[in-house]
Amino acid sequence: MCGIVGYTGHNSCVEILVDGLRRLEYRGYDSAGVAIQTGDDIVVRKARGKIVRLTALIAKEPVAGTCGVGHTRWATHGRPSDENAHPHRAGHVAVIHNGIIENHRTLKERMIARGRTFCSQTDTEVIAHLLDEYVSAGRTLEEAVRKTVAELRGSYAFLAVTGREPGTLVGARLNCPMVVGLGEGEFFLASDLTAFLSHTRDVLFLDDGELVIATPAGVRITDFAGKPGSVPPSGSTGPPRWRRKAATATSC
Numbered sequence: 001m002c003g004i005v006g007y008t009g010h011n012s013c014v015e016i017l018v019d020g021l022r023r024l025e026y027r028g029y030d031s032a033g034v035a036i037q038t039g040d041d042i043v044v045r046k047a048r049g050k051i052v053r054l055t056a057l058i059a060k061e062p063v064a065g066t067c068g069v070g071h072t073r074w075a076t077h078g079r080p081s082d083e084n085a086h087p088h089r090a091g092h093v094a095v096i097h098n099g100i101i102e103n104h105r106t107l108k109e110r111m112i113a114r115g116r117t118f119c120s121q122t123d124t125e126v127i128a129h130l131l132d133e134y135v136s137a138g139r140t141l142e143e144a145v146r147k148t149v150a151e152l153r154g155s156y157a158f159l160a161v162t163g164r165e166p167g168t169l170v171g172a173r174l175n176c177p178m179v180v181g182l183g184e185g186e187f188f189l190a191s192d193l194t195a196f197l198s199h200t201r202d203v204l205f206l207d208d209g210e211l212v213i214a215t216p217a218g219v220r221i222t223d224f225a226g227k228p229g230s231v232p233p234s235g236s237t238g239p240p241r242w243r244r245k246a247a248t249a250t251s252c
Helices: 013-023 051-060 104-113 125-136 141-149
Strands: 003-008 031-038 041-048 067-073 088-090 093-101 154-162 169-174 179-182 187-190 203-205 210-215 218-223
Touching (some): 003 169, 031 051, 067 093, 088 125, 125 141, 141 169
Antiparallel strands (some): 003 187, 031 041, 088 093, 093 154, 154 169, 169 210, 179 187
């Protein structure tokens, strides 16, 4: 029952992400963290324990940016620790993830044989390394996510950022929920719409096998093969109004 939240827009994202994580505390967690784009780099702050430890770390070592991701983790692979907390970074990419990657051992062994070094016991870190291999080879983050999901087996919802594409968030969903909040020049991604209802009430749910690509200029939805999906106009008020389809029930 981990929680994920992402933001891209024109506002400082650290407070938005941390507030979103607080709103997801009901899901239970053992650690929390954020990854923030800062120019052409990514800065990660994460800690075992309650969100108050994360906020204390950020106060001690401030970070600023307008695009980033945040996560509350409930341990599945690897004990609760600072190292196993999300986000996980590999090279140019940082990732947060809900779910289980069933073939992570095979993928990890293959990447270690190619010279990759892993810093955690989690299945999530293999996603970060796969993405970084593709980004480092010149792929866009969207292309890297599409190539990566073709190699993953299991159930997941994940968000990725890279310092090479400021303002860009890319997410993927398979058997774990992900919802998109639509604002004016700003967009929110989360495992539960409660993470951002104080900012927007225009939402859409990703279907299984879909990617979301968000920048301050807008949101695109595609399936894993790249076929475009529909996105509603943003900026309306009132109760949540956009569903596309009812979200699939999951345990992620």
